[in-house]
Amino acid sequence: MPLPDFTLPGPLAAIARHLPERPAAFAFTTALNLAKRAGKLAGDWEFLEGRTVRIEIEDLGSGVTFTAAAGRFHPVGNEPEVRFAARASDYLKIALREEDPDTLFFQRRLKIEGDTELGLELKNHLDALELPAFLDRLRPH
């Protein structure tokens, strides 16, 4: 069954806006590092070394900014080189391969600002991954 469209409830965003971003960013990059160590992020991620990417969740009014150093992902606080912005449900649809990022871009549901080439390279690397089974379990059955 396809994932329904949803917007995160307003109160959640109100809380999130007041929370520091660092813990969420730390959880996010730790998940990435674990996935990488488990061999779930195949391919060459060298291009992210020393680059700064921000993923903003619009309906949460918050996001994570991270970089890669010596093959590990870390949260950072500086200005990102490229910034993605979309709602949580649209990120999930991209991850579940239900929606094509270009489609969401044409529909103005996904925004990319800054270094377009870095953003495109990240998108293409994610596309080249075989969908991990744990993501499929997020889908409503």
Next chain:
Amino acid sequence: MRKPELVCPAGSLPSMKAAIDHGADAVYMGLKDATNARNFAGLNFDAAAAREGIRYAHAKGRKVLMAINTFPQAGQSATWRRAVDTAADWGVDAVILADAALLDYAAKTHPNLRRHLSVQGSATNYEAINLCRDLFGIERAVLPRVLTVPQVEHVIQHTEVEIEVFGFGSLCVMVEGRCLLSSYATGESPNTAGVCSPAKAVRWAQTPQGMESRLSGILIDRYGNDEPAGYPTLCKGRFEVNDETYYALEEPTSLNVVAMLPELMKIGVSAIKVEGRQRSPAYVAEVTKTLRAAIDAAVSEGARYHVKPAWQAGLGKLAEGQQQTLGAYSRPWK
């Protein structure tokens, strides 16, 4: 009536598998370098992914075509020749080539490797196609998206080379292979570097007036908040001409021939191609599934064939600028 082959794009292994799983007869792919016309960072195949994709396709009785369809740059022809050797070594079913010297190399070095003339070869008439057949033994030609249906029919009637036409995807309106717009703005074009509007030259920015799309600093378009967007190519920009600002060349739109499949089959089209190696597996799966259903219905239903609203809705959603067109196939004014 012969059933046309459905040829689908693959920019990655998951896309290739999605195309095959959803009914593509053939998939086309390229290497991670400037030898193909979708040379984007992180896209395309290394040896391991290619070999796995070819194994997957062949196990299911489908074909893999390798696009080596840019023009070798001065002093670098060895890279392009090596790509042809690689394709032969991996056992792909055909190579899609544009450059005459490369076609000649392939014909002489790998005579048993099937050769298709790429859309980038820009052959729009049967004389050009027959010349390529005589000189390089091409077995198929992909037509640029600029001919009307009667013009396509005229080509087919005068050649035994199989004719492949575009069925769905972003439009390139300038007789592929002859457009200078991207070179003008960025110094790189599909033929020279394998990209129209290279990502490094593209910048999007949210401004109080809307989202601005720039190519090498040139403002291409400014989209209002709810206005659908397109790719940042010069041909699909809004420009001021005689005090009027509008899409002076082409609108952001996608070609969709589902409505005229029976006509294309009647005139003897051998293959229908889907554009979009730069898109994600979700796009490949959806478009392949829909065109598979439409082609099968056009064959089995004959005169009763009608376009299902669900097909058009599904394809419309994926279309550039959220718009679809029959493109040059239907140009009443020619």
